[in-house]
Amino acid sequence: MIVAKPKPFRKIKQFTDPYQNILVVGCNTCVAVCLTGGEKEAEQLAAKIRLHRRREGLGGTVDTVTVLRQCEHEYIEEIKDEVEGRDLILSTACSIGPQALAERYQDVRVVPGMNTKMLGMVKEHHTWSEYCVACGDCVLHKTGGLCPIARCAKELLNGPCGGSQGGRCEISPEVECIWQSIHDRLKRLGMENDLKKILGPRNWSWSKHGGPRTFHKEGFKP
Amino acid sequence: MIIAIGQMSDLSFVDDGGPRLDERGLLVFDADRQATTSPDVFASGEVVTGPGAAVNAIASGKRAAVAIARYLGVAAAELPDPDPIGELPKRLREGYVKPAPRRRMPARDSKERIEDFQEVELGFAEVDARCEAxxxxxxxxxxxxxxxxxxxxxxxxxxxPYGAPWADKDGLGGIDPAACQACGICYTQCPAKAIDLEVRSEEQVLxxxxxxxxxxGELEIGCWYPQSRVAPDAAAVLLPCTARVSVLxxxxxLEAGAEKVYVAVCSDDDxxxxxxxxxxxxxxxxxxRAALEDIEMDPDAIELVVVGEKKCLQGKGAPEK
Amino acid sequence: MKSGSTLEKVLVAGNFAVTAELGPPKGADAQVIIDKARILSGHVDAVNITDNQTAIARMSSMAAAKLVIEQGMEPIMQMTCRDRNRLAMQADILGAAALGVKNLLCLTGDHQSFGNHPKSKGVYDLDSVTLVRMVKDMRDVPAFQCGEEITVAPELFIGAAANPYADPFPFRAIRLAKKVEAGIDFVQTQIVYNTEKFAEFMAQCRELGITERCHILAGVAPLKSAGMAKYMKNRVAGMDVPDAVVKRMEDATDAAEEGIDICVEIIEQVRAVEGVSGVHIMAVEWEEAVPEITARAGLKPGSASL
Incomplete structure (x- = not known):
């Protein structure tokens, strides 16, 4: 799931202060699940902006609407009446949302309410960890099912590096050393020999480094 | 409000030509059709059954309503067949729900009351009545x-905290009403507003x-249990639990003009x-409060106030015999 | 000879090699390099020129290496994967070789979050293992990583680092074996304070045949104060400073003197371990300690008896 975190409010007010007719658009998929940009959070943010504007004497209108997924044409089409007449859209979706809205509503300024953080997995409720960086060339079959590209600070393919200590990464004791976990798992599965194989160098052209990517479902011509 | 004070039905208005009464003074009654002996008179409740549980009288009233509708030719009139309430989940039976001890009703001393026919029970003091309720x-x-x-x-x-909500592998889910204790934590945290509360919904509260x-002026969003007010001089919106208080x-x-909002809360160890x-x-x-700091408002405009000793839960409010 | 470097000659001859460390300055001052080189000159076989050590921006290792060569010393140029992609690395490798650099130490590099530019983008196009393989192919095929031919091969003695004290311990020798497999000629280890664990690591290396295929130089470093000992023990990941060492530093009346004593003792101990071909003395910003350590340990540069 995409995990996004609200931008600090000092940014939000910078974005919204100059405008008068603002629509906060929530997204009820990934950012709802990660408790940061769904219907409730969008309403909450709108109330916060209204309070701030009243305090600053900025006037204007701040309303909210939430769609199931901002990354779908049909859903963002549905809010055209709400968008009508607005001078600013503030999206609380991942960064796909503001872009989709900007493409659809060409005459309205669109700003992001969130910083899109990662593709993550919930560790415990209210805590998410990065599991994937969408590198385009999955290596999990070689690494015990755990991703060193997303989960090792140095994206090592032949780790763990010399900073691995007690299962923790050198950059922070809060970060798991994924190579320790890969090591332990391959050992448990009787696959220690895989640890001796040299992996890489990687083909980064399949990642974002190869330029923006487009994917077509096999059999369906674009 | 149901006034259950042990009174009897008064059927003195029934004329000789009207529905017949039996030897106990109740209406003669066909339970299948909720019918009396007069074709256009229907009955329900304790006028036909004699004293019983209020809930049975209510059900009987609903059945009578359907019988009347059918008599008037409303074809589709039918009572829904409610699912029987299942057995309480084991975890709930075993201490999941906090017991609130029963108040002891003050009564006159037996030596005194054998002397007369006056009411034995003396009635609750207000706080005990509230605790009992x-x-x-x-x-x-x-x-x-x-x-x-x-x-x-x-x-x-x-x-x-009660394990009431569930979800299967397809993401389909629900909330077990037998397990739900109505605290509202799920409502407050639901990011998609898919949960509201049956009593005191978000719309009502807002x-x-x-x-x-x-x-x-000032507002207390507080707890509706007795002895729980934290800002007695403020206007109050009271909820079964302030876990239902959302940031919104x-x-x-504050948007509505509150100068100060007090929120009642139980202490960490109580x-x-x-x-x-x-x-x-x-x-x-x-x-x-963090949101207020963000917009450079005094965060103390929202204040958490710990509720004092909750006598109701501890049984301390009960009068000695 | 793969590179013809002094270090290679010393090790191939079976002499005990002594290397030290020379950190480039945080400025464009060539004199700093020259001064440090003069302190170390005659006491070591080669000096490591660090590459933005601990992710702190400094004069480039290639430029500093060239300055060291001009002082008549031999550099071991360090190269990390953190700051360059394979294009830049290969360009620098060819450039360094053209400038006379003959030893290259291949490292992944400390994470950028440790340094003075924590907001920078880490590259990590390759890791140390795949960097080693690339350098080997550049030298021996000779070809670029993409397979294209190289006209004049960079003749380099290829090194890497190994840390016996990181976790998981059973994997440390295996990881070094991967570097051997990828093509290293020598390795310098993390600073040794726990000599017992080091000996255990060396036994694993011998078992895996590593000592027959590459030269191992044990890393050592003089402690300057009890505070430094505690810092390394508690704050530096992958560092193992035994309590006894910390205690000695605490109890010492002259901590710097005690630090050098400990360093000399460790050199004597690691020298006795089968498969150890030399020592690498890391006296960071304390270069003056190196001549004293080598003198007291009775170490002469291996090149002196070639």
Missing amino acids: SRCLLCGSGARYSQLKCVSCLTCVRVC AEIEEKLAGG MLLRA DGHFKHGHRQTQAAVAEA
Whole structure:
């Protein structure tokens, strides 16, 4: 799931202060699940902006609407009446949302309410960890099912590096050393020999480094 | 309000030509058709059954309504067949729900009362009456869940202290009404507004907040259990548990003109009627205060106030015999 | 000879090699390099020129290496994967070789979050293992990583680092074996304070045949104060400073003197371990300690008896 975190409010007010007719658009998929940009959070943010504007004497209108997924044409089409007449859209979706809205509503300024953080997995409720960086060339079959590209600070393919200590990464004791976990798992599965194989160098052209990517479902011509 | 004071039915108005009465003075009655002996007179409740449980009288009234509708030719009139309430989940039977001890009704001394026919029970003092009333389990007043709005995020499943919500591998879920204690934690945390509360819904509470703040002033969003007010001079919106207080509610209260919002909360070491309710309240207030700091408002405009000793739960309010 | 470097000659001859460390300055001052080189000159076989050590921006290792060569000393140029992609690395490798650099130490590099530019983008196009393989192919095929031919091969003695003290311990020798497999000629280890564990690591290396295929130089470093000992023990990941060492530093009346004593003792101990071909003395910003350590340990540069 995409995990996004609200931008600090000092940014939000910078974005919204100059405008008068603002629509906060929530997204009820990934950012709802990660408790940061769904219907409730969008309403909450709108109330916060209204309070701030009243305090600053900025006037204007701040309303909210939430769609199931901002990354779908049909859903963002549905809010055209709400968008009508607005001078600013503030999206609380991942960064796909503001872009989709900007493409659809060409005459309205669109700003992001969130910083899109990662593709993550919930560790415990209210805590998410990065599991994937969408590198385009999955290596999990070689690494015990755990991703060193997303989960090792140095994206090592032949780790763990010399900073691995007690299962923790050198950059922070809060970060798991994924190579320790890969090591332990391959050992448990009787696959220690895989640890001796040299992996890489990687083909980064399949990642974002190869330029923006487009994917077509096999059999369906674009 | 049901007044259950042990009075008897008064059928003196029934004429000789009207429905017949039996030897006990009750209406002669065909239970299948809710019919009396007069074809156009129907009956229900204790005028036909004699004294019984109020809920049975209510059910009987509903059946009579259907019988009347059919008699009047409303073809589709039919009573829904309610699902029988299942057995309480084991975890609930075993200490999940905090027991609230029964108040002892003050009564006259037996030596004194053998002398006369005066009322034996003396009645509760107000606080005890309130404590006794607050033993209500709030069955069916809690979470109302919308599968349509649900984004299957599992938040409710994870945060409910009673294990009432569930979800299957397809993301389909629900909330077991037998397990729900109506604390509201799931409502407050649901990110998609797929959960509301049956009694004191968000809409009702927001409307009440605005109404109470029509002239500005201070507001307490508090606990409706006895002895729980924390700002007695402020206008009050009272909830079964302040775990139901959302950040939105607090911001809306300030938008509605509140000069100050007090939020009642149980202390860390003295949980109230609901498990972990205070943690949720603390989190929501902390988040709302942080929001105020963000907009350079004094965060003390929202203040968390710990509720004092909760005598109701501890049985300390009960009078000695 | 793969590179013809002094270090290679010393090790191939079976002499005990002594290397030290020379950190480039945080400025464009060539004199700093020259001064440090003069302190170390005659006491070591080669000096490591660090590459933005601990992710702190400094003069480039290639430029500093060239300055060291001009002082008549031999550099071991360090190269990390953190700051360059394979294009830049290969360009620098060819450039360094053209400037006379003959030893290259291949490292992944400390994470950028440790340094003075924590907001920078880490590259990590390759890791140390795949960097080693690339350098080997550049030298021996000779070809670029993409397979294209190289006209004049960079003749380099290829090194890497190994840390016996990081976790998981059973994997440390295996990881070094991967570097051997990828093509290293020598390795310098993390600073040794726990000599017992080091000996255990060396036994694993011998078992895996590593000592027959590459030269191992044990890393050592003089402690300057009890505070430094505690810092390394508690704050530096992958560092193992035994309590006894910390205690000695605490109890010492002259901590710097005690630090050098400990260093000399460790050199004597690691020298006795089968498969150890030399020592690498890391006296960071304390270069003056190196001549004293080598003198007291009775170490002469291996090149002196070639």
